[in-house]
Amino acid sequence: MPFCEVRCAYCDFNTYAGLQALMPAYVRALCREVEMIGESAPEKLAVHTVFFGGGTPSLLPVSAVKRILDTVAAAFELLPDCELTLEANPGTVDFEQLAGLHAAGINRISFGVQSANAHELKLLDRLHTFAQAQTAVHNARRAGFARLSLDVMFGLPYQTMAEWQHTLHAVLALNPDHLSVYALILEHGTPMQAAVTNGQLPLPDSDLAADMYEWASSLLAQHGWHQYEISNWARPQTAPESPMQQCRHNLQYWRNLPYLGFGAGAHGFAGGARYSNALAPQAFIKRMQAAQPRPFPASPACVQRTEVSAAVEMNDTLLMGMRLTDEGVSAKTFEARFGTSLDAQFGGKLRALQDRGLVDWTPERARITPGGRLLANMVFTEFI
Ligand code: SF4
Incomplete structure (x- = not known):
């Protein structure tokens, strides 16, 4: 709105x-x-x-x-x-x-x-x-x-x-x-x-x-x-x-799970793609009046659509999941979703962040430490 x-x-x-x-x-x-x-x-x-x-x-x-x-x-x-x-x-x-x-x-x-x-x-x-x-x-x-x-x-x-x-x-x-x-x-x-x-x-x-x-x-x-x-x-x-x-x-975003965005400037992530709509309300209205259907999940208001590769989706899952101070990124959930382990994909980065005291990494999960929360952007940039 x-x-x-x-x-x-x-x-x-x-x-x-x-x-x-x-x-x-x-x-x-x-x-x-x-x-x-x-x-x-x-x-x-x-x-x-x-x-x-x-x-x-x-x-x-x-x-x-x-x-x-x-x-x-x-x-x-x-x-x-x-x-x-x-x-x-x-x-x-x-x-x-x-x-x-x-x-x-x-x-x-x-x-x-x-x-x-x-x-x-x-x-x-x-x-x-x-x-x-x-x-x-x-x-x-x-x-x-x-x-x-x-x-x-x-x-x-x-x-x-x-x-x-x-x-x-x-x-x-x-x-x-x-x-x-x-x-x-x-x-x-x-x-x-x-x-x-x-x-x-x-x-x-x-x-x-x-x-x-x-x-x-x-x-x-x-x-x-x-x-x-x-x-x-x-x-x-x-x-x-x-x-x-x-x-x-918001847990849906932080778990990097699908969501649909509607309206001017809205963003969505569904059907393997990220998309965003025209920013100005006038442009949004005009585009929706022209209404030619587009393939899911986009509408005529969509101005950008990017297919999300598995590598990007894995990075995004770490980037968002590190915001979840308690849950973090579960090793089991990650492996079930991507068919590869946290260790295989991010072992080097997670070990380096753990050595700096920014991330706590156990066999169950990786999550940001209380000290890491103050330097969270340093953690996030590792996964961009
Ligand atoms: S201008 Fe921004 S911060 Fe202020 S009420 Fe509107 S959305 Fe909220």
Whole structure:
């Protein structure tokens, strides 16, 4: 959903402010794409997660979310325990909308809170206040959402350890089920990166950011949270029958398993190919109006398609799997999938990373060490 009310200073996502008038045509084009890809699939595909990401999907009217979900349910087989997530900005949703989304079938909501400090929200150009985030969480629970995730950021310009600690404590007090904790990345071409380059903002201190990450990891562990990915934590299950709190949708990416992407700028990996769609919503709509079917998994909106060789797929499996701090890459699963062992393919690299203390490699699995998490890009580049 590549629509936002304003562009945040640090954001380099494929999203656009001021184009909301396009939304009805965009939703029509999106539904058409879902139908076409469903029709071109070799069989009716079973779907265990659907994720509305953005952008700001919470700008969509509930009726549009419902229409998209109905289209997905007709084109694919939605499994009975399907995880249906929608990303929301705390300032863009009220109780009625949240209740409507829940009634439409969305069963997991993810709020971009980012900070509990007013001056940091302003620095990031976020439109909401922390009080609005608190209200949104309260309303989501009232509306029936049993699965609630919050995003927070650290390593901001000027941010002190005490300010970061305040944010994390305040966010934990909201009693979420899942937390995504991201270091700010100064992406090329963003206003924030320009401000740092021009000297208007200080470069965030990377050693302090590392301390913030380690402090957060240890606080969350003390509170019984389960870190399952470099930036993601799940609240432990309160009862065996309560839902697993890991984001099942994102686990699919990190396990390098197939997924379909729909909409402007969406990426997918299915049928042995990676593909991506036209970036601009206008271009996406136009391409979908021209609608000539294409071979699965592409639609007329697809602008790039690359067949994935076995060698690339193996590299990608290591690259993504190293993000999974607990699960890592299972030796058994790898061998069953590729017909060759982790040792045969990556023994030299894994041994070198283990010697540097970045990777823990046992006969069962290879996974990143706590120290390696701070230098994760050094690990990932080995597999690109
Ligand atoms: S709300 Fe999210 S997607 Fe939209 S501009 Fe801000 S960070 Fe980017």
